[in-house]
Amino acid sequence: MNDLGLQNDKDWVVVGRFGRPHGVKGYISVHSFTEPRQNIFSYPDWYVRKSGRWQLLNIISAEEHARSIMVLLKEFQVREKVAELTNLDIAIPAGQLPALAPGDYYWHQLTGMMVVNAKGEELGTVVEIMATGSNDVLVVVGKKRHLIPYRPGVVVLEVCEEKRKITVDWDGEYL
Numbered sequence: 001m002n003d004l005g006l007q008n009d010k011d012w013v014v015v016g017r018f019g020r021p022h023g024v025k026g027y028i029s030v031h032s033f034t035e036p037r038q039n040i041f042s043y044p045d046w047y048v049r050k051s052g053r054w055q056l057l058n059i060i061s062a063e064e065h066a067r068s069i070m071v072l073l074k075e076f077q078v079r080e081k082v083a084e085l086t087n088l089d090i091a092i093p094a095g096q097l098p099a100l101a102p103g104d105y106y107w108h109q110l111t112g113m114m115v116v117n118a119k120g121e122e123l124g125t126v127v128e129i130m131a132t133g134s135n136d137v138l139v140v141v142g143k144k145r146h147l148i149p150y151r152p153g154v155v156v157l158e159v160c161e162e163k164r165k166i167t168v169d170w171d172g173e174y175l
Helices: 039-040 080-084
Strands: 012-022 027-032 046-050 053-056 060-062 069-073 089-093 112-115 122-131 136-141 145-149 155-160 165-170
Touching: 012 046, 012 080, 027 039, 027 080, 039 069, 122 145
Parallel strands: 112 165
Antiparallel strands: 012 027, 012 089, 027 069, 046 053, 046 089, 060 069, 112 122, 122 136, 136 145, 155 165
8 A cells, every 4th residue: 555545556557667776876777668758757756666565756866868867766865775676667646647539548558458350359468569660569469479550440440448358450360
């Protein structure tokens, strides 16, 4: 439990992950999962799960470099202490996400959904989504692994949030 009353994993959205400590002053690298990567700073309240509890982090300083983001946190200003965060997820309460237009979805909403084709054949579950530049790709794992372009109205025929099901125009024989 935490001070926000958010208990379930579905109450949280992972927006990044901590990397390695950097230097001796307590900075740590951040791998942002937002697009563009600096959008992670749109969320002022970052949380990390430590000892089974979500803990609020306070950013003192942030530096954006060509290939990385570095932050200094109030609670972890010593290299040895900040090293405890390495490989831990950065999350925000799901309620902080801006509302999307109807028919638009965040990746975390699609992950875990069952995927069936127009013939009703189960292809598997969305385990990951990859950004490719031209369009996102659903990584679907079932009897086979499928890489299905996320193209609403073309390949993706329907997303049913209530049934947690995505219907696609995709032959089960495709790789």
